[in-house]
Amino acid sequence: MTNNELRDLLSELSLQEKIDQLLQISGAYYYNDQNVILTGPCEDSGVKIEDARRAGSIINATSAGFAKTIQSTHMKTCSKNIPLIFMADVINGYKTILPAPIAQACSFDPSLVEAGASVAAAEASAAGVMVTFSPMVDLVNDSRWGRVMESAGEDPYLSCVMAKAMVEGYQGEDCSKPGRIASCVKHFAGYGAPMGGRDYDNCELSPLTLIEDYLPAYKAAVDAGCELVMTSYNLLNRVPTTSSRELIKDTLRESWDFNGVVISDWASIAEMITHGLCTDEREAAFAAFRAGVDIDMGTSCYSNSLAQLVESGEIKEAEIDSAVFRVLELKNKLGLFENPYKDMDEVAEQNLFLCDKHRQIARNLALESFVLLKNEGAILPLKKDQKVIHTGPFLDSQDLCSSWSLFAQKDSTVSVKQGIESHKEISEYMLYAGEEFNDEFYNCVASAEKVVLYIGEPSSMSGESRSRANLTLPDSHMQLLRNVYKLNKEIITVVFGGRPLEIQELTEKSKAVIYAWLPGTEGGNALAEMLYGDAVPSGKLSMSIPRCVGQMPLSYRRFSTGRPYNGSDYCNGYIDVLPTPLFSFGYGLSYTEFSYGPVLLSGYTVSPGLPITAQCIIKNTGFFRGTETVQLYIRDCVALVVRPIKELKGFKRITLDPGEEFTVSFSITEEMLKFYNRDYEFKAEKGEFFVFIGDSSDTENKQLFYYDDNK
Numbered sequence: 001m002t003n004n005e006l007r008d009l010l011s012e013l014s015l016q017e018k019i020d021q022l023l024q025i026s027g028a029y030y031y032n033d034q035n036v037i038l039t040g041p042c043e044d045s046g047v048k049i050e051d052a053r054r055a056g057s058i059i060n061a062t063s064a065g066f067a068k069t070i071q072s073t074h075m076k077t078c079s080k081n082i083p084l085i086f087m088a089d090v091i092n093g094y095k096t097i098l099p100a101p102i103a104q105a106c107s108f109d110p111s112l113v114e115a116g117a118s119v120a121a122a123e124a125s126a127a128g129v130m131v132t133f134s135p136m137v138d139l140v141n142d143s144r145w146g147r148v149m150e151s152a153g154e155d156p157y158l159s160c161v162m163a164k165a166m167v168e169g170y171q172g173e174d175c176s177k178p179g180r181i182a183s184c185v186k187h188f189a190g191y192g193a194p195m196g197g198r199d200y201d202n203c204e205l206s207p208l209t210l211i212e213d214y215l216p217a218y219k220a221a222v223d224a225g226c227e228l229v230m231t232s233y234n235l236l237n238r239v240p241t242t243s244s245r246e247l248i249k250d251t252l253r254e255s256w257d258f259n260g261v262v263i264s265d266w267a268s269i270a271e272m273i274t275h276g277l278c279t280d281e282r283e284a285a286f287a288a289f290r291a292g293v294d295i296d297m298g299t300s301c302y303s304n305s306l307a308q309l310v311e312s313g314e315i316k317e318a319e320i321d322s323a324v325f326r327v328l329e330l331k332n333k334l335g336l337f338e339n340p341y342k343d344m345d346e347v348a349e350q351n352l353f354l355c356d357k358h359r360q361i362a363r364n365l366a367l368e369s370f371v372l373l374k375n376e377g378a379i380l381p382l383k384k385d386q387k388v389i390h391t392g393p394f395l396d397s398q399d400l401c402s403s404w405s406l407f408a409q410k411d412s413t414v415s416v417k418q419g420i421e422s423h424k425e426i427s428e429y430m431l432y433a434g435e436e437f438n439d440e441f442y443n444c445v446a447s448a449e450k451v452v453l454y455i456g457e458p459s460s461m462s463g464e465s466r467s468r469a470n471l472t473l474p475d476s477h478m479q480l481l482r483n484v485y486k487l488n489k490e491i492i493t494v495v496f497g498g499r500p501l502e503i504q505e506l507t508e509k510s511k512a513v514i515y516a517w518l519p520g521t522e523g524g525n526a527l528a529e530m531l532y533g534d535a536v537p538s539g540k541l542s543m544s545i546p547r548c549v550g551q552m553p554l555s556y557r558r559f560s561t562g563r564p565y566n567g568s569d570y571c572n573g574y575i576d577v578l579p580t581p582l583f584s585f586g587y588g589l590s591y592t593e594f595s596y597g598p599v600l601l602s603g604y605t606v607s608p609g610l611p612i613t614a615q616c617i618i619k620n621t622g623f624f625r626g627t628e629t630v631q632l633y634i635r636d637c638v639a640l641v642v643r644p645i646k647e648l649k650g651f652k653r654i655t656l657d658p659g660e661e662f663t664v665s666f667s668i669t670e671e672m673l674k675f676y677n678r679d680y681e682f683k684a685e686k687g688e689f690f691v692f693i694g695d696s697s698d699t700e701n702k703q704l705f706y707y708d709d710n711k
């Protein structure tokens with residue numbers, strides 16, 4: 001449809017028909033055609049059946065057959081031939097499940113992450129999904145919060161890179177094209193910083209922290225062209241973001257020029273009553289609509305109150321028109337007026353779901369997301385004829401897919417046991433998946449050359465409303481490790497989980513540790529490949545791993561205090577634990593080793609329009625071909641607001657053969673030196689800086705340079 005045709009359509013709609021477009025309901029309303037009895041969230045939502053059946057969009061009703069039935073019923077009954085949009089939470093794949101987003105970010109490989117999102121889009125669109133509620137780009141630095149698994153971790157720069165990769169992977173150049181879906185970035189804004197790590201809690205972010213650290217990833221998604229933005233459950237500056245005109249109208253629409261659809265989070269409009277911001281649905285609808293929320297997800301606030309608000313003159317019909325127009329535009333961009341069924345196709349479902357190509361991408365992503373944290377005495381990789389016992393609760397488990405794998409078939413996940421068994425060349429191994437630590441098992445452990453333990457946090461312990469006050473592994477898992485340790489010290493531990501956990505004791509008792517996160521459908525195959533050396537680890541942590549829960553929140557991007565930690569009294573730290581993480585952001589080993597030469601600069605002064613080049617020679621000094629993520633950090637030594645001690649500003653992945661070396665170059669531009677100052681101006685300040693090039697945020701391989709704005 002042309003824009004004019006779309007405008008004509010809008011002008012033909014009655015007020016009620018317009019308001020219908022602003023309601024999103026659960027697919028559950030369509031489960032049975034006759035005699036529907038509402039229960040659970042549908043009943044709680046307060047949305048009446050008759051309103052629901054006129055809604056403009058549906059959440060989480062998927063599979064080509066079901067979606068087609070709903071759409072064809074709708075097209076027969078709706079008055080102006082406006083198709084429904086089907087939206088869903090396709091967070092880490094549809095049927096082929098990819099590693100959790102926090103794990104994907106450890107790949108530092110945006111092109112592979114983009115390929116993963118394309119896989120998700122292809123499968124989801126065949127099943128009728130037209131919009132995914134992804135990526136979640138909430139910055140996180142407190143792993144008590146259960147949703148850290150959905151984010152790209154603690155660093156703003158990496159979060160921006162991953163946000164762009166995911167949006168482009170879902171949408172491609174044009175989301176109307178076959179196999180593409182529109183992307184909805186969430187949760188706007190600041191949802192990743194709930195106090196105490198408790199889900200839905202207040203977020204206390206200073207204006208500079210919000211603007212400089214938290215907002216850029218949403219902006220990166222908007223700049224990458226995402227079609228929708230979702231609000232969040234938290235308070236920001238003491239108001240629920242769903243009512244924040246500053247965020248939605250001023251920042252998103254005015255400053256960022258976002259013209260797409262803004263949708264509430266599930267029930268977040270009605271929840272403003274519970275928050276104590278509004279007395280009833282009418283006030284809640286008014287607050288959200290006034291702030292700029294177009295679609296009410298899952299409550300009756302808009303459907304019950306917008307008409308009254310227009311009649312009373314509190315909201316102008318022209319404002320409703322603008323919101324509805326954005327929804328119609330989205331439908332048009334998806335090509336739904338020409339084809340309401342878009343890619344829904346049972347045959348395509350069969351061909352695409354879990355196909356070899358998709359599995360291979362999921363496997364590659366899993367391989368790149370594993371982080372090797374320790375490898376004492378090069379105990380890894382295992383040799384295929386070595387007498388190794390593999391054991392632990394995750395050995396024979398298909399619980400390898402993270403929360404939000406809503407559409408996965410659990411039995412299609414390859415367990416580690418299956419991965420090892422199907423790896424033909426592995427000969428001398430024993431798999432012990434039992435829970436019981438009996439005499440026979442003891443004997444096997446004692447006589448094995450090496451023991452590989454698969455332990456961690458079950459997937460049900462992370463995700464939405466899965467905040468934890470403890471970050472320990474289950475007791476039985478740790479007990480198994482301790483028992484094994486008494487008999488055999490050649491331990492390799494593979495840790496699963498959706499968040500950085502407390503692994504200090506585990507690390508001390510293990511010769512090697514691999515952080516495997518929740519690796520998805522191909523996790524078992526990928527692990528067998530990596531443990532036996534057919535793949536070499538390259539993942540780097542997207543989120544620091546703490547020594548203990550009391551360190552939360554934790555981030556490498558700390559600010560210098562007046563009393564930096566130095567181990568003495570009255571310095572910034574704890575009396576009972578070091579202030580540093582156990583493993584820092586950006587850290588991760590390989591089976592091979594890389595040496596870093598000094599940082600060499602092409603000049604010592606950066607000025608407007610005149611960047612300098614920083615170079616470093618990286619050499620593979622080990623015995624395996626391997627990939628390294630070379631990281632660039634910058635510190636602004638003195639400024640009118642205190643700057644973080646180090647900030648990631650770039651990275652490059654390089655693959656080198658043993659003995660090979662490569663000169664990695666980064667351009668240091670004025671843009672990289674800018675920050676928000678006291679007057680909220682984004683600019684660089686004259687003075688001294690350090691550039692660091694290294695293998696993690698711990699690097700001290702640095703060089704001094706200057707910025708001069710007059711040169």
Ligand code: BGC
Nearest residue numbers: 059089133186187265266464
């Ligand atoms: C979550 C969102 C999700 C929505 C719809 C909410 O509870 O916070 O991330 O997209 O539900 O399922």
